[in-house]
Amino acid sequence: MILTVTPNAALDVTYTVDSLVPDEVHRVSAVRQRAGGKGINVARVLYALGADTRAVALAGGATGSAVAQELAASGVPAELVPIAGETRRTTTVLSSDDHAVTLFNEPGPVITAGEWAALAAAAARHRPEVLVCSGSLPPGAPPDAYAQLASAGIPTVLDTSGDALLAGLAGRPAVVKPNARELFEATGIRDVEAAAAELRKAGAGAVVVSLGRDGLLAVTAAGTWHAAPPAELSGNATGAGDAAVAGIALGICRHEPWPQVLRRAVALSGAAVLGPLAGDVDLPHYHREHHRVAVRARAS
Numbered sequence: 547m548i549l550t551v552t553p554n555a556a557l558d559v560t561y562t563v564d565s566l567v568p569d570e571v572h573r574v575s576a577v578r579q580r581a582g583g584k585g586i587n588v589a590r591v592l593y594a595l596g597a598d599t600r601a602v603a604l605a606g607g608a609t610g611s612a613v614a615q616e617l618a619a620s621g622v623p624a625e626l627v628p629i630a631g632e633t634r635r636t637t638t639v640l641s642s643d644d645h646a647v648t649l650f651n652e653p654g655p656v657i658t659a660g661e662w663a664a665l666a667a668a669a670a671r672h673r674p675e676v677l678v679c680s681g682s683l684p685p686g687a688p689p690d691a692y693a694q695l696a697s698a699g700i701p702t703v704l705d706t707s708g709d710a711l712l713a714g715l716a717g718r719p720a721v722v723k724p725n726a727r728e729l730f731e732a733t734g735i736r737d738v739e740a741a742a743a744e745l746r747k748a749g750a751g752a753v754v755v756s757l758g759r760d761g762l763l764a765v766t767a768a769g770t771w772h773a774a775p776p777a778e779l780s781g782n783a784t785g786a787g788d789a790a791v792a793g794i795a796l797g798i799c800r801h802e803p804w805p806q807v808l809r810r811a812v813a814l815s816g817a818a819v820l821g822p823l824a825g826d827v828d829l830p831h832y833h834r835e836h837h838r839v840a841v842r843a844r845a846s
Contacts, residue, residue: 547600547674547675548675548676548677548795548796549669549676550600551585551679552680552681553684553691554654554684555585555586555603555605555610556582556583556651556652557613557636558580558638559578559635559636560637561576561637561638561640562639562642564643565642565643566639578823580620580825581612581613581614582825583603583681585602585678586617587824588678588791589622589792590620592792593621595827595829600625601617601624602626602627602668602669604628605633607632607655608632613633629657636652638784647784649784654682654684654685655685657686658686673700675700676701676702676795676798677695677700678702679702679706680706690713690714691714692710693713693714695717696717697718702717702720703795704719704721704723705723707724711724715749715750718750720751721794722745722754724753729741729753732745738763751766751767752804756815758783764808768803768804769843770844771808771841773811773812773840774812774839776835776838780819782819785818785823786815788824789814790814793810793811810836813831813832816835817829
């Protein structure tokens with residue numbers, strides 16, 4: 547079983563407009579909302595693939611109730627740990643004319659030490675084969691929150707940024723998955739392979755870097771690989787990284803070699819771009835394009 551932990555869950559609200567123009571009034575053609583936060587998105591993708599998964603997250607207030615109701619309706623297995631604060635909302639604006647995506651992410655409610663302990667205890671009860679720790683930490687969470695979870699001896703995929711990423715390395719996660727900007731911010735090194743090597747020295751077993759339209763670069767103990775999608779896609783890229791994490795976690799769970807892991811992760815990432823909301827994947831596209839992903843070894 548793959549367990550995802552989302553300390554800073556959200557209710558994702560998505561607006562679709564013809565175009566986004568500053569200082570103008572916009573007519574919204576579609577409004578959709580669903581339970582979100584990076585770990586919940588990962589679990590949603592795994593559930594769509596038929597994998598054994600469960601999401602654990604913090605949720606509170608009326609917004610937290612809406613998150614719980616949507617998860618129950620979707621069928622995604624989840625355990626929501628109650629908090630006193632109000633679960634945050636995130637707002638995504640999709641521009642139909644140019645496929646631009648604009649995000650507004652609230653910081654999240656302040657949590658107590660007891661609420662964090664309850665989340666950690668809930669995660670520990672499930673004893674998964676692979677643990678996924680995703681997203682930002684809410685105010686009040688311990689700085690080494692992800693290191694605490696990763697140090698349980700379970701192969702862990704860590705997808706976060708900034709201080710949470712750097713502190714999380716102390717837990718020696720099996721994989722960390724920053725994008726190129728997050729990698730630079732964490733290390734100050736612009737060369738992607740050199741920066742990834744620094745994160746490995748600091749405790750990461752492997753580093754898989756999202757390169758946007760150029761795919762993924764994996765720097766691992768077994769070698770370095772670049773995986774590229776077969777074609778450039780237009781759509782909503784908000785959940786593409788989460789879909790890639792789902793593919794990585796599934797590959798680790800199945801003990802697959804890195805080229806196979808990366809092929810699935812890139813194909814799922816592209817399938818997520820074609821999905822209407824974060825956490826959705828176009829499964830026919832995934833199955834059709836999976837074997838067309840080019841994976842090439844890089845000289846070390």
